[in-house]
Amino acid sequence: MQHDKIITEAGSKNDTPRPKIFEFPLPQAGQRMESGFFNLPPSVEFDATSVIDALYVHIPFCTSKCHYCDFFSLAGHLDQADTFLDALGRELDLQVTHFGRPAPKTIFIGGGTPTLLPPEALARLMAQINSAIKFDRLTEFTVEANPNTFDVHRAKILLSGGVNRISFGAQSFSATELAVLQRDHNPESVPVAMEIARRAGIDNLNLDLIFGIPGQSLVDWDKNLTRAIELDSTHLSCYGLMYEPNTPMTARMKQGEFTPASDDLEIAMLQHTRDRLAAAGFARYEISNYAQVGKACEHNINYWKARNHLAIGPSAAGYHSGYRWKNVQSLTRYIDALNSAAPVVPITEIERLTGLARWGELAILNLRLTEGIVTHDFKQRTGVDVMAILNPLLQRYQSMGLITIRDGTIALSEAGIAVSDTIFADVLEAFAQFAPRQRGS
Numbered sequence: 001m002q003h004d005k006i007i008t009e010a011g012s013k014n015d016t017p018r019p020k021i022f023e024f025p026l027p028q029a030g031q032r033m034e035s036g037f038f039n040l041p042p043s044v045e046f047d048a049t050s051v052i053d054a055l056y057v058h059i060p061f062c063t064s065k066c067h068y069c070d071f072f073s074l075a076g077h078l079d080q081a082d083t084f085l086d087a088l089g090r091e092l093d094l095q096v097t098h099f100g101r102p103a104p105k106t107i108f109i110g111g112g113t114p115t116l117l118p119p120e121a122l123a124r125l126m127a128q129i130n131s132a133i134k135f136d137r138l139t140e141f142t143v144e145a146n147p148n149t150f151d152v153h154r155a156k157i158l159l160s161g162g163v164n165r166i167s168f169g170a171q172s173f174s175a176t177e178l179a180v181l182q183r184d185h186n187p188e189s190v191p192v193a194m195e196i197a198r199r200a201g202i203d204n205l206n207l208d209l210i211f212g213i214p215g216q217s218l219v220d221w222d223k224n225l226t227r228a229i230e231l232d233s234t235h236l237s238c239y240g241l242m243y244e245p246n247t248p249m250t251a252r253m254k255q256g257e258f259t260p261a262s263d264d265l266e267i268a269m270l271q272h273t274r275d276r277l278a279a280a281g282f283a284r285y286e287i288s289n290y291a292q293v294g295k296a297c298e299h300n301i302n303y304w305k306a307r308n309h310l311a312i313g314p315s316a317a318g319y320h321s322g323y324r325w326k327n328v329q330s331l332t333r334y335i336d337a338l339n340s341a342a343p344v345v346p347i348t349e350i351e352r353l354t355g356l357a358r359w360g361e362l363a364i365l366n367l368r369l370t371e372g373i374v375t376h377d378f379k380q381r382t383g384v385d386v387m388a389i390l391n392p393l394l395q396r397y398q399s400m401g402l403i404t405i406r407d408g409t410i411a412l413s414e415a416g417i418a419v420s421d422t423i424f425a426d427v428l429e430a431f432a433q434f435a436p437r438q439r440g441s
């Protein structure tokens, strides 16, 4: 999953949307085909020396739709699992033909609820991935699971497919809070699912948690953190609840069913999370992510470092050499495009980030990380002196205590994290303002 927002896992979970403020002229790349979809630019357009570090696979099925969720997922439709996997296999083939057989360092199967697939379908998915990629460099293979849809049979299938990390959507250990979110599991199912994973031999386990749930106090949130620590997961993703447009949660809020948590409470929860988890041995390595030593999620770090990644499945978003594209957000159209006589990758959006537009985006992605922008690495990769571009902004933010500049790194302070969206917009603006002067020189 990747995130443009502190809050939920992003849209399609590997899709970090470009902030609205990002107003560089971004040429649409790729030609629209007769099918109405865009084609991928020819292979020569992609930097052959730049390898593919990650693969994301989107499985769009869920048992029911949680009320806050704006990811592309559908309740039911499992009767289409086989047809969907036919299409997914074809997309994998097309992408391998285009990019060559990738040797990613990380794989992430998200959704949706991948573990909702029947065991035979899950085994087929594992076989498809195993035959499409090289495992030489693979260090981390994560599958997302709903605690209610995880069992011994599925755990064994995942393990034998190479999976070594499970990310459980726990969200809360309070039955009341889960009911507010309309999650379909109960708090007791989380430790049961974790135990199943561990017994099967998968002990690198993430728990997703949500704070700022209506009615939740700081004490309530602390109880959730305490329970997560007791369960000894290796990684915790803690997101504030977002009210996305067109979700039932937002409609309920607008109808006055509840009042959202105040900004002050959310900030207090964010800060308490950092302190509570630090005391328990979890280091924060990104705004919303905490890990025990050596257990940071490498897959998401690939996104925050804008490394090349392929992505398959409906709504999945890939990135390579400054090109970014997104598949159609429809199960029917996805299946139809790939199961046709002339299958195509159903791309509905493609753009190419170039020059400072590309590096401005890299800067804000890096700023999400606790290590921040490592200026020497940034210059080596981009040829751009980030200090020179951001200098007036950095001086202002430093004097306000929002940014720290230390040992060749630029990072958000705790106060800066609380207003990160504003800072990101300003950083992009600084790159935009710099661009015309560069072009003129």
Ligand code: SF4
Pocket (backbone or CB within 6 Å): 061, 062, 063, 064, 065, 066, 069, 070, 071, 073, 111, 112, 113, 146, 169
């Ligand atoms: S389980 Fe996850 S993907 Fe499915 S509806 Fe709930 S939040 Fe969305």
